Amino acid sequence: MVEEITVFLAMSSPYSDLIRQLQRLHTLCSVTGILGWDEQVNLPPDSADLRAEQMALMAELSHEASVNPAIGEALQALESGDVKLSSDERVVVREARRDFDRRVRLPGEFVTEQTRHSSAGYHAWTRAKPANDFAGYAPFLTKHVELAKREAEYQGWGDRAYDFAIDKHDPGFTAATIEVVFGELREGLVPLVKRIATSPVKADRARLRGFPVEAQAKFLREVTDRIGFNYQRGRIDVSPHPFCEGSGADVRMTTCYDIDDPMNSLFGAIHETGHGMYEQGLPLAHHATPLGQHAGMAMHESQSRMWENQVGRSRGFWRYFEPRYREEFGSQLAHVSSEDLYLAVNAVQPTLIRVASDEVHYNLHIILRFELEQKLFSGELTVEELPRAWNDLCEAILGRRPTTDTEGMLQDVHWSGGAFGYFPSYCLGNMISAQLWQTLTEQVAGVEDDFARGKFGRLLEWLQTNVHSQGRRYSALELVQRVTGAPLSPRPLLAYLEKRYGNLYGV
Amino acid sequence: MVEEITVFLAMSSPYSDLIRQLQRLHTLCSVTGILGWDEQVNLPPDSADLRAEQMALMAELSHEASVNPAIGEALQALESGDVKLSSDERVVVREARRDFDRRVRLPGEFVTEQTRHSSAGYHAWTRAKPANDFAGYAPFLTKHVELAKREAEYQGWGDRAYDFAIDKHDPGFTAATIEVVFGELREGLVPLVKRIATSPVKADRARLRGFPVEAQAKFLREVTDRIGFNYQRGRIDVSPHPFCEGSGADVRMTTCYDIDDPMNSLFGAIHETGHGMYEQGLPLAHHATPLGQHAGMAMHESQSRMWENQVGRSRGFWRYFEPRYREEFGSQLAHVSSEDLYLAVNAVQPTLIRVASDEVHYNLHIILRFELEQKLFSGELTVEELPRAWNDLCEAILGRRPTTDTEGMLQDVHWSGGAFGYFPSYCLGNMISAQLWQTLTEQVAGVEDDFARGKFGRLLEWLQTNVHSQGRRYSALELVQRVTGAPLSPRPLLAYLEKRYGNLYGV
Structure with a gap:
């Protein structure tokens, strides 16, 4: 009893x-x-x-x-x-x-x-x-x-409405802390972008045409499987706008195919795989509690961006996958050299459209939106003044001026649903991914050589141990400090971009 | 105010x-x-x-x-x-x-x-x-x-537990009413089955081999679309066991493919399409109330069986679809004559397994289960005595004795989940479909000729007007009486089977 x-x-x-x-x-x-x-x-x-x-x-x-x-x-x-x-x-x-x-x-x-x-x-x-x-x-x-x-x-x-909007997505971040790191990032990016623009080396993604969807899907499945997505607890399908949904027990990601733009679906899928592997790496035993939940959108984005950029656009990755890619798309790649293929993967070209942007320019698109959001919330800017302010800032930061609002402040969906303070996550995610990457390559020798042999397990394990397994135990800022031993900084991202694109474009 | x-x-x-x-x-x-x-x-x-x-x-x-x-x-x-x-x-x-x-x-x-x-x-x-x-x-x-x-x-x-089990699936039916119609049906079926067995005409479905799944799926989609499934409010996918789920606003059916048994997936899909079109024909404006819900499992089954059998196995249907079928599967059908193909569609062969059974034998499988369920509920039979009783009755009705319970009383899933009184719906559905069909062909002249021209709209419209639009306004028994002017009877089913299979097998 x-x-x-x-x-x-x-x-x-x-x-x-x-x-x-x-x-x-x-x-x-x-x-x-x-x-x-x-x-x-x-x-x-x-x-x-x-x-x-x-x-x-x-x-x-x-x-x-x-x-x-x-x-x-x-x-x-x-x-x-x-x-x-x-x-x-x-x-x-x-x-x-x-x-x-x-x-x-x-x-x-x-x-x-x-x-x-x-x-x-x-x-x-x-x-x-x-x-x-x-x-x-x-x-x-x-x-x-x-x-x-x-x-x-x-x-x-x-009195801090914009800080709250940020904190909703990324606990611990404030407009003031972001302002500092974004400022430093912008200062480093603008000259890099200008140097690349003057390079005689030109990437040509438009040459990659006529890639049948079935073969793209087969290759993409092989890639996402090999880098570590667990298809026993997830799947990939097709939808108009790629996304990743679900928790570790059942992760569903999507992609969409364009027969004349194979890199778009491939890198979109690798990006979503990064999100998916983060979800799959969260402790399943705690899946319904904060211990089994992610540490904010910036940290989530750091995972997707690391797999997309640090991994997917690396020399090692393509050393391993290029032969398989050519097996699948021999005729389409017949007149594309290895270096041209690698350049196509790492094309840097300015565009007015954020989602079409390469990883160098991308951050500038975010900085633009962050500055405008701050001013909207402080009252420095009214909604009516937004189009002009957008275009002015775009010209100042990206060197190009939109001729319509369609390719200006109307381009993104986020604000239409009231999602303010979300854009910074993308750029913070890029910074976090580069800073984690720097520490990882110091701690795990030869991880890039692994990629060339089709091995991605040591990277995934490191991320699982250091990031995924922590759930919401620490904020993203705390976690970066703990794992890398330093506060969040734009310098690792600048160094990474400088190294990859400076070398590739010889500038 | x-x-x-x-x-x-x-x-x-x-x-x-x-x-x-x-x-x-x-x-x-x-x-x-x-x-x-x-x-x-x-x-x-x-x-x-x-x-x-x-x-x-x-x-x-x-x-x-x-x-x-x-x-x-x-x-x-x-x-x-x-x-x-x-x-x-x-x-x-x-x-x-x-x-x-x-x-x-x-x-x-x-x-x-x-x-x-x-x-x-x-x-x-x-x-x-x-x-x-x-x-x-x-x-x-x-x-x-x-x-x-x-x-x-x-x-x-x-005091009427088995009647209740029946009434759960098919309001208004009782064991006593079913006993009468099943008895008459059995009396008519057993001699028909024996005559067909003696016919020199032999169907050979085993010759239909090597039908690629993609082409099967394409043809099947064409067929189900043409007979009237509304793909704007539904879809078809693949699952291990075919089924149809959902109400009129979103109907999802499934099929499964066997490269060496194309008739299985095709007729399975036509069957599910019959279920799906019933759901799609229920009044959408009443979708959450009994006016927008089906009139029991027997009526549901009558719709799937009519499209599968009266329509899908008819001469007219194949007159229209055979050329398209041969377009898709020219080499596989190179040595199969039109008549052999039609015989394969209408193969009659005894089997111990209900789900593998043709439309003539099928009803006998159901009668067997109905008799055993009655005895289980009346106490005339214990569960322990069931295997032997199954085998005895199987021999008496179907002329074959199972050698294992796997191909005997263990073959069906229904009882394992406690679904008693469900089996009769299948056979009642066959009867209803034949009785509705008889009235339809009297009221709508030349409906079978429509099929040969690929037109199925007049049939579907008739079913929508007379059956689907009624929701649960009437019980299945009442609806049969109202639409056909006569109480439910096995005679239309016997006449239909006699006509189709007597002619085809020349007996």
Whole structure:
């Protein structure tokens, strides 16, 4: 009898109560994830209404689960000091508290308003972008800024609304810390870009044409499998916009093929594989708790960018894969030399469009957006003044001026859904990846030689040990400091770009 | 002010309350449906644990929604006579009451026990079947019979447990009514089968070998599209066991390919298309209510069987599709004459295995199972006596005796999950399809000639008008009577089989 009671108590300890609630929330979110993936990959054209109903109901259920008072009660009991917690458990309590508080601070009506405006803004943008109709889109953007400021107020960050927008995606970062590293990065990038532009060496990706989709898919599957994506717990499919969805137990990534642009699908897939391997490397035993969750978007992006750039664009990688590539695409590559192929992989060409940009210019596109977001939130800039400010800054940073808003401030989807403070993650991810890479190559001798032999396991293991296995134990900034022994800095990224592109373009 | 109040009252009338609850339930079930489909079609091999968690949570939420007291309150208000209801609304209230009462009568613990035992029984069967291990499986089956009897008791059908099992799938049918029609059917089938066995005409499906999967898929897509499946609101994929899932807004069917058995995937797909077109023909505006739901498994099966057999195995169908088939599979069919191809499509050969059976023998397999189920429930037969009784009856009805239980009473999955009273639906569906077909050909002159011209619209329209659009307004028995002007009878099926196979085999 006594034993039975003990078991019962053990089964309903505050900690197990918390875990049960987090698990329920995680399961609901994972169902929504599958529905979202299916919507992009499988949904029949006229089945969108039912899917919208399904998504709305799952969002409602997830929200209910996320603000369930049982979570608050369990957290209070665990924070009282009456319960002895392991260090793992303390991390879970700390992070669960952070998530819970942020959710309960928002009134339900505000969440509904935000969700509705996010959808309305997105649809306004899909109309405005092709029509170059800034005026039709501006009111939505104005309201998004206003909503973001109100959200920050609810959260007690009223005087630092943009910092809050950043912190939502990347806990610990602020506009001020980013300003410093981005400033230094810009100073180093602008001259590098100019030097490359003067180089007589020219990459020509346009020569890679007529690559059948089936063969591309076969090769891409081989590459992603070999670098370490676990297809026992994931898959790759086709969708209009590539993405990666899911947690470690079931990771689904997508790509899209263009018969005349094989590098786009290949590097897109390697990028998503980086995201996917991060998710697969998070501790599965903790998959429903913060210990099994990623450390923010910048860290996530650092993983995808490392596999895409440091690995996928390296000499070693192509030494191994080029023969296989030529096996599959012999006729298409008949008149393309090894060096020309490698140059095509590492083409550096300025463009007005962020998503079409190479890894050198890419960071400048982000710096542009970061500066404008800051000014939008500080009030230094109104939405109406944005197009002109965008074009001026673009000319100053990238040396080219958009002639329409379609190729200017209307090009990205992010703001249309109210996602401010998200852009910096991309560039921070590039920095983190270069800084981790620097430490890795110091600690693991010959890792690049591995690639030339088709071996990627030592790199993946290092990332799993140092990054993936940590979950949300540390913020991205803390983790960089712990792993590399130094605070986040743009210098490793500049050194990496200087070395790779300086050599390749002989400048 | 007054107007606002009116609007508010209209928005929360008992009828709209009921619809809102039914919609919520339907949406939850449709999410579970997508997860189930995805599990069969897409799930990575090691992602089953997460999927099980997701399915369990969705089952819990669906159950909660289905017994929500708000449904009972709305129904009570609507049944009080105070609210004036249209005839459509009366159907919804009547059927929603039936569903709701059946759900609330079952104690939660019983549902859990049943669900758990259904899963345990299924796993026991997957072990027992290949091992020919009846003894290991028998206790699970015994418990399933006991659970089915307890369920009937909870429902107030304690003295008619098998009738209840039938009524669950096919409202209005009883063992006694089925006994009569099956008896007459058996009397007509046994001599027909014997005559065909003596015919010198022999079908040879084994000659159809080496049909590449891609070409099979292309042809099958063409066929299912042309006969009328709406791919704007549905899709076809590959899974180990073909099935059809979803409601009219998003219907997903599957098939599986065997390079050396092209007829299997083709007719499997036409069968699922029949199911799918029924779902797509149900009134979309009522998709969450009984007016937008099918009239039981027998009626569902009648639709799949009609497209598979009356249409897909007809001369007209092959007159149209044979040239296209030969375009796709010229070399494989080089030495197969038109008549041999048509015979292969209509091969009649006895087998011990239900799912491998032709449309003549198939009904005998069902009659066998129906007789045994009756005896199991009446106590005339114990589970232990089942293998011998199966083999005896199989010899008496089909003229062959299984040498193992693997090809005897262990062959089907249904009982392993506790699905009793389900088998009769298959044979009732065949009868209904033949009876509807008879009326259709009387009412719509030249419908078979349409097929030879690749036109299937008049048939589909007739089915939509007479069957699909009715939802659950009438039971299957009532609907047959209304549409054909006669009670359900085995004679149209016997006449149809006699005509097609008597002619073809010259007996």
